[in-house]
Amino acid sequence: MRLIVGEGSCGLAAGAGAVHTRLQELLAEANPTGVELGITGCNGMCFLEPIVDLYDDEGALHRLVKVQAKDADKIYQAATTGDLSLVDGLRISAEDAEFLDKQTRIALRDCGIIDPESIDDYLAHGGYQAITKILAEGMSQENVIHEIDVAGLRGRGGAGFPTAFKWRAARDAKADETGQKYLICNADEGDPGAFMDRAVIEGDPHSLIEGMLIGAYCIGASEGIVYVRAEYPLAIIRLRKAIEDATARGYLGDNILGSDFSCTLRIKAGAGAFVCGEETALIESLEGKRGMPRLKPPFPAQAGYWLKPSNINNVETYANVAWIIVNGGAAYAAMGTENSRGTKVFALSGKIRRGGLVEVPMGTTLREVIFDIGGGIRNGKEFKAVQLGGPSGGCVPASKLDTIIDYAELSATGAIMGSGGMVVMDESTCMVGMARFFLDFTAKERMLEILSRVVDGKGEEGDIEKLEELCYAIKDGALCGLGQTAPNPVLTTIRYFRDEFEAHIAEHRCPAGECRELITYYIDQDKCVGCTACARQCPVQAISGERKSPHKIDPTLCIKCGNCKTACRFGAVQVR
Amino acid sequence: MSKQKPSDLSLIEPVLDSYAEVPGSLIAILQETQAAYGYLPMDAMEYIAKRTGTPIATIVGVATFYAQFRLEPVGKYLIMLCQGTACHVNGSELISAAISDELGIHDGETTPDGLFSLEHVACLGCCSLSPVMMINGTTYSSLTPDKAKKVLRSLAAESAEGGASA
Amino acid sequence: MSIKYTIDGVEVIAEPSDTILTSATRAGIEIPTLCFDKRTAIYGACGICLVEVEGVPKLLRACSARPQEGYVVHLHSERVDRARKTALELLLSDHTGDCRGPCKLNCPAMTDCQKYVGEIREGRYKDAVSTVYEAFPLPASIGRVCPHPCEDACRRKMVEEPISIAFLKAFAADKIEADGDPYVVSCEPDTGKRVAIIGGGPAGLTAAYFLRRYGHAVTIFDQQPKMGGMLRYGIPEYRLPKAVLDRVEMINGVKLGRDIQFDELRAEYDAVLLALGAWRSMNMRVPGEDLAGVHGGIDFLERLGLGERPTLGERVAVCGGGNTAMDCCRTAVRLGAKEVYVVYRRTRAEMPAADIEIEEAEEEGVTFKFLTNPIEFYGENGHVTGMKLQVMELGEPDASGRRRPVPVEGATEDIPVDDVLMAIGQGADCAGAVAEELLTQRGTIACDGMTFRTAYDNVFAAGDVTNRGAGIAIQAIAEAQKAALCINNYLEGDEVRAQVPYFVTQEKTPEDFEDEPKQKREKMPGLTPEERRDNFEPIYFGFTEEQAQREASRCLECGCHDYYDCRLIKFANRFSVEPERFAGEMHDREDVPVVSEVIVHDPDKCVLCGLCYRTCDQVVGKTFLGLYNRGFSTVVNPMVPEEARTFCTSCLKCVEACPTGAMRSFPAVERVTQLV
16 A cells, blocks of 8 residues: 655645644554555645545555545555545545546646655656657757657747747857856746646656756756746755756766766746746846846847856746657647647636646637636636736636637737636626736836726726726837736736726726725625624624624724625625 | 844855855855845845955845845744735735734734734745745645634744743 | 948948947937947836837837848837837836926026026126026016016925025126126027017017027017017116117117008018007996096006106005006105005905015005905096995905905995006007907907917917916016017928927925025115105115125025936927826835935936946946836935945946936036937
């Protein structure tokens, strides 16, 4: 019997650590034979965390979900006695299991399966076969790049630039007398709502290392750098161990696998700046400077890190590379659409029933991802929009749910593929508030001010037009890609939800009932049972009423904190 | 910022010994310095300037650019409240209000007893468990205002106990 | 290999190392930019140098984009202009200060008061007079008679009292006169164009002055024996700037419509300016107005001006509350009237006359009868002996914002009078002088407020005669100044309109000046009321030199020191910005950081072009300045302990590099570095 605890950041946040500790204690006490305890990274089913995978002696998987520390004893019993009926109550439902069944996993192929802290486990799952093949067969740089080209792999971090094109440019760029070129991995993953890069590093760090090695080989770089966000401490720990292990086994360092190819890898921890997701800003930051974007040209391929030719891709892009080399570019290209090949990972979150990481072939519709895999909206509410691509992307409404996942098709909606964040919103999310949220992120001060007054009910006629004008001016005038796309969330919300803007401005009304200045809390006298829970939570004593009789909110005292609504178990506290 | 006690500069000697000559290490040096002091004391930055030959203007410029760096000391528990999209959609604003209500501090502030600091941070990448906060490396997920308050109270109690036994 | 491409149709040759901007600059084509300086690395922050290239979907930054063979570059497409304008508006929405001081902005003629006050402080009187002459040609007289709106706006009054700007101007003019060192103005070469000006008052003379400076031949016609118009004896001819007006033909004693004909002038001259003034006293339309002893105020003053000494009875009533009423009542005192009343239907607070005039009239013994309105004059043997006054009270505010006087029913008052001077307003009297189609119903000349053009292309009007009505002299002068520009533009075939430039302004409150040391306004030596009430001697003696300098040193210097070097305001005007579109919260600014003993940085004016710190870093090699924080809260700041400031050697390169007035030195330096 093997017990594998899912210990990505999500799992740990949900309490996997306590489960692991308890299992470890029990095992240490009795020291039973035939029961192993191990860990794995995130399998993407965040909504079911913590997850324990129990493999029986036949190797069959029994997935136990929403496991708490108190369940550890039961699991231990089951594992030691072989009586798996003990854990029947923890088993994943057939419906939830479909979450994984409907996916095609390439970048996430090992995530949630292997032990991320074990290079042997990676090797056992076919790891380092690609770099071994390249070096052993003496594949030329061009042959390798050709395979990537055939695969049609495009950058998975945002703009979707063809990877082979970038690699060729960096390979062809003339290095100075030192001959130094750099291969950089953008693991800054700054787009809120996207966490697949974290999951890959935490769950399968060697696949990133292998992808980077192949990239470095193709462009002739002898040094690779992974720029990881400071907010991902676990990823840094696991990647550091993976680099040490790979170096110890000769997959990194001088004369890798006995070839002429030498390459080292190191980690740079970011220090928290959204703009550093932009490649030239990232390079500035790598050099220890303020992360301000550089003017292009020159492009990093000509003059990047320390002005040497450099190539930058993100984690997910590199994570696809080894699979393509092993299985062939054609196999990858067989999935997806004409100009968007292969698969893409999405991070599903928001008001979705089954939130987590999803990898699907390009060409899948948004509806399939959100409803078939994600299970649709939770709590029986209506789907309103999905935010794609973070602060550079946009909000796509219900009418566009049949759009297929394809760089061009998604761009046509006004959103972008981006790094794959999919934040789902229901009827209770104010779209003006959403637009404002993203401007807070990208620090577009003047637009932020306009939207702030709109959500406060102080919008003026002409504000929508003023916003649009600023959006176009920023698109025209911005220095970097992030700046040019920063207006997208505003433009798409205006495009699809103009009526909500107008309701805020003309009627001082928030249709979603979310904008504090525009709403009133009240208690439905028919639903209130007089439990006093709300009154006890009210910080300003605005709620009055006798025990067991309906309560009332004094709107002149109410500060609209929402505590009462959260506290009410009868749905009696409402908003208008 | 001149009122602070002089810092024990020997704490960062090892960092400077290994990084002072390595170009592009400023952020790493500052990260280690912050790890040593909990924040970036001005005298430490001046010392870094002296040892590395980097102008103080450049150092403070970098220190103020990145959200991670702090020029003032923080509390024993640093609450990093996620401001990601999913957390926003799932009510991180209510969590922020609950923390402010419980501790009387807002983004960027520290409680007078020096126990808690609150910092709004960019996405922590736990979107499917939103809203989340991270306190001294531990992530708390699927928060409600109530749950957030309970976490804070238990940390305060833990600290009081630790203080008594120490 | 050099590259050939075009900018706005002009062929430009670029070397491989060139950007669009550097190659354009070499070809003599200016591309606007705030953040580029060839001595520093390309930065690309300001977004002003955007250009459109045919076939390139995005706008390019000329500072960084490399031209390619055959590029067709446009500096001014609709898209570029819009983007550039928005970029400037966004910069301006967080840029605050005073381009020009409130004194200058409140002067109808936009006289640069701060500049000449500063010149007087430094003893450069001739420069001071020359500064005034940039705005109008009559400093000595305007210095005496102007009700100085400049002083009303002066922020020194938030400390204690405004600067004595008007008297300082008169001082400088008198001083260079006395020193025998008159100011000489130079004129453009003759254009061969001829302009006729009807009316030799402040407007006519001012217009003549400017038109002559533009190089046009000017003839002034005036009906009076001497030039000067309403300011006749305030403007002795010998004080007019000789080099200019010497060559202006002045013809006195001719009246339009009587001695010369409008149509003939129009045919004979390239342009005609009507500056006839407003010489007709308004009637009150009450019974008994035609009695002997009831005079028009303006007519009365005119007779005085022509040298007459009209005799008045012992009791004189003056109707009205404006400056003309004050002139009338104070003249009546001087002519020996024993009791002089001013009858005004509102209260003192609403009086349009200058405060000082009212005060001095009171000192001279004038009795003010507020809240009364004449409803009848009566008399014996055809001569007025008394007047009936309706008692008034103040009601709701009217369109002018002043509370409307309303009669108190049944309350009247009788006062015995020997003479009445009506000074309730004055109107133009152009009937018969010019073509009918130029006139309004009220007999004034209709002209456009921006172009000063009448119904006829080559006929312009300015001053009291226009449909805007009579005002103070400096308003007429201001109109003449702009009208002269419009006439010049017309004669040169340009767009006629006089542009009102855009200025950045800010509001201040007394709290802003709490730390300013107090220094009282200099007291003007002059005659006591007793000494002045029986004669027409000038009542002020003028400042001594010492006093003038002391007074001038009180100036707070509100206007930006870098106005003339400021590229932001230059572009703002060139691209017709409307910054109020994006007005919003300004930076959360701290105190003005001191850079060194002689340099301060003003974050209110900083546009974050980075030139100061980049120059310090890349040109000087000091890296003393830096950028702090991120996004909207970014500031340039030497945020280091005080002792570290010894780094700065005050080379002032940062001050020179700054495209706005954000980096400042003490004393202000002349900029020597040629940027770009």
